[in-house]
Amino acid sequence: MAPSVSSHPTWIELDLEAVAGNCARVIQDTATPLMAVVKGDAYGHGAVAVGRAAVRGGASWLGVARCGEARALRQAGLDTPILVLGMATGEEVDEAIASGVTLTLYSGPCLERFTARARAAGRPLAVHLKVDTGLGRLGVPVEDLVPFARQAAQAPGIRVDGVFSHLALAEEPDHPHNRVQTDRFRRGLAALEQAALRPRWAHLANSAAAFFLPETRHDLVRVANLVVGLRIRLDLPLGPGYRPALAWKARLASCRQLPPGWGVGYGQAYVTQGEEWIGVVPVGYGDGLRRGSGNQVLVGGVHCPVVGNLCLDQCMVRLPRRFPEGEEVVLVGAQGGEAIGLHDLAARYGTTQPDVCTHLHARVPRIHVGR
Numbered sequence: 001m002a003p004s005v006s007s008h009p010t011w012i013e014l015d016l017e018a019v020a021g022n023c024a025r026v027i028q029d030t031a032t033p034l035m036a037v038v039k040g041d042a043y044g045h046g047a048v049a050v051g052r053a054a055v056r057g058g059a060s061w062l063g064v065a066r067c068g069e070a071r072a073l074r075q076a077g078l079d080t081p082i083l084v085l086g087m088a089t090g091e092e093v094d095e096a097i098a099s100g101v102t103l104t105l106y107s108g109p110c111l112e113r114f115t116a117r118a119r120a121a122g123r124p125l126a127v128h129l130k131v132d133t134g135l136g137r138l139g140v141p142v143e144d145l146v147p148f149a150r151q152a153a154q155a156p157g158i159r160v161d162g163v164f165s166h167l168a169l170a171e172e173p174d175h176p177h178n179r180v181q182t183d184r185f186r187r188g189l190a191a192l193e194q195a196a197l198r199p200r201w202a203h204l205a206n207s208a209a210a211f212f213l214p215e216t217r218h219d220l221v222r223v224a225n226l227v228v229g230l231r232i233r234l235d236l237p238l239g240p241g242y243r244p245a246l247a248w249k250a251r252l253a254s255c256r257q258l259p260p261g262w263g264v265g266y267g268q269a270y271v272t273q274g275e276e277w278i279g280v281v282p283v284g285y286g287d288g289l290r291r292g293s294g295n296q297v298l299v300g301g302v303h304c305p306v307v308g309n310l311c312l313d314q315c316m317v318r319l320p321r322r323f324p325e326g327e328e329v330v331l332v333g334a335q336g337g338e339a340i341g342l343h344d345l346a347a348r349y350g351t352t353q354p355d356v357c358t359h360l361h362a363r364v365p366r367i368h369v370g371r
């Protein structure tokens with residue numbers, strides 16, 4: 001049986017040294033402080049472990065989508081500044097005030113809710129203003145930014161520490177919409193400055209913008225993809241020094257030579273041509289692989305196609321020869337000279353890398369390698 005860090009049929013290895021190293025690289029390459037965005041359980045990699053490693057790598061902020069995600073980080077003992085990028089209900093505002101979490105202020109009703117709660121708590125709430133420069137998601141229009149910032153600055157118990165926006169097309173740096181959004185953001189900032197309302201932190205860049213559009217860096221880059229070593233774009237290899245943090249492995253459950261014309265799996269969707277070595281891998285769509293064609297794994301350093309329909313817990317692969325039960329199977333990661341990346345799965349499924357890795361099921365044990 002191949003040496004392994006795990007006693008499970010299938011498991012995910014998370015390299016926290018890679019996370020810390022990726023963060024240090026982002027800070028060095030952009031010469032800008034880093035907010036490591038760990039929403040969606042750090043895109044399925046584990047928010048607490050990734051958050052800790054990111055702070056070790058030099059991140060000065062953590063970003064999350066929801067207050068519940070901020071709570072998990074605080075409960076794990078992380079005292080780094082945290083920004084909640086999405087909505088906060090009234091009860092969650094109380095908790096944010098108590099635990100020193102910064103919230104996103106993006107509308108009038110939001111300001112009313114925040115002010116009422118801060119007044120009741122008798123303690124200030126820190127916020128970053130969100131301005132919609134052309135994503136059409138959360139935020140006030142640029143024209144309203146100065147009056148909104150003034151209203152917020154005068155609201156009792158509200159402390160405005162930042163202002164930010166988010167780009168719609170940063171992965172296509174030549175798209176003219178980037179210019180539209182960066183110009184609007186710059187105009188908004190200039191207007192805030194003139195009104196003496198410019199807060200400490202202005203930020204606009206996600207992973208792609210931080211690298212493709214240096215003028216978007218401002219005071220802070222908000223990075224998720226690169227922190228865990230996902231590509232900025234599916235077709236662009238990671239830059240030097242960046243490493244994927246996640247590998248997904250399994251052990252071969254069975255290996256049998258089947259006769260010609262033998263149907264494999266539900267629906268008998270695959271039928272052997274001649275005598276074939278068919279392996280059973282204990283991974284299925286209940287773990288985060290998806291049904292459909294094009295799935296493959298590495299066994300013995302060779303790409304092997306998944307044949308037939310995926311089952312919930314298992315799938316079958318066509319092997320070039322006999323392998324022992326327990327042989328290492330790589331679903332994501334490197335083996336021999338070959339590799340399968342999360343970008344390959346994203347391309348295979350016609351979706352994004354975060355979509356693939358936030359759907360890796362919780363029943364697959366996570367094993368931390370590195371610190």
Ligand SMILES: *Cc1c(COP(=O)(O)O)cnc(C)c1O
Nearest residue numbers: 037085166206207222223224225
């Ligand atoms: C998710 C998110 C980010 C991080 O995006 P990446 O492209 O994965 O780096 C940054 N800012 C906001 C507002 C986000 O929602």
